[in-house]
Amino acid sequence: MSNLNGAYYGPSIPPPSKSYHRHGRGSSCNPCSCLFGCLCNCIFQIIFTILIVLGVIALVLWLVLRPNKVNFYVTDATLTQFDYSTTNNTLYYDLALNMTIRNPNKRIGIYYDSIEARGMYQGQRFASQNLERFYQGHKNTSYLHPVFKGQNLVLLGDREKTNYNNEKNLGIYEMEMKLYMRIRLKIGWIKTHKIKPKIECDFKVPLESSGRSVNFDVTRCHLDW
Structure with a gap:
């Protein structure tokens, strides 16, 4: 085999591929926002319970007293x-x-x-x-x-x-x-x-x-x- 004169150009070497790691999108809760949400929920439940109790008391009083107009x-x-x-x-x-x-x-x-x-x-x-x-x-x-x-x-x-x-x-x-x-x-x-x-x-x-x-x-x- 005869010697080759000049430079030899072989096939191009592809650059190394860059891999990207995508972080998961799992829900994360800020402690302050979580505390505020829980507080609002508790307040709403307390107010709702109070309204129910007052309504029941008013109904019982009306049934017992049966008020009539003077x-x-x-x-x-x-x-x-x-x-x-x-x-x-x-x-x-x-x-x-x-x-x-x-x-x-x-x-x-x-x-x-x-x-x-x-x-x-x-x-x-x-x-x-x-x-x-x-x-x-x-x-x-x-x-x-x-x-x-x-x-x-x-x-x-x-x-x-x-x-x-x-x-x-x-x-x-x-x-x-x-x-x-x-x-x-x-x-x-x-x-x-x-x-x-x-x-x-x-x-x-x-x-x-x-x-x-x-x-x-x-x-x-x-x-x-």
């Missing part, structure tokens, strides 16, 4: 004076009312700690009176006797004055009485905190005059908690 009525009204002077915008009035409060509940008593009665005419207050406090027992009917007598400044617009003149000609006036109360409920030996209900009574009362029979329709009042 009813307020204006049973009678006597109006002997109701004169409005356009000269000095003064209303002269003499109004006496009889009211009943019916507590139909068997296990709930009511402390009436304060009662303010307000006489209203066409949205304007013309008189107020503070009534005596009292306690009302179970399935009991109590009586109130607010009396409004005197004179007071009442500003009526043209439309209200027209309404007054129309009612004066008819001899029947549309009025409203509001009761502002602070009460407490007594359930066994437990007394609740003070509640402030508002009672609104809309009624029509005829003006008494000599030789004229006067009838009054019993009016049920609206209770707003």
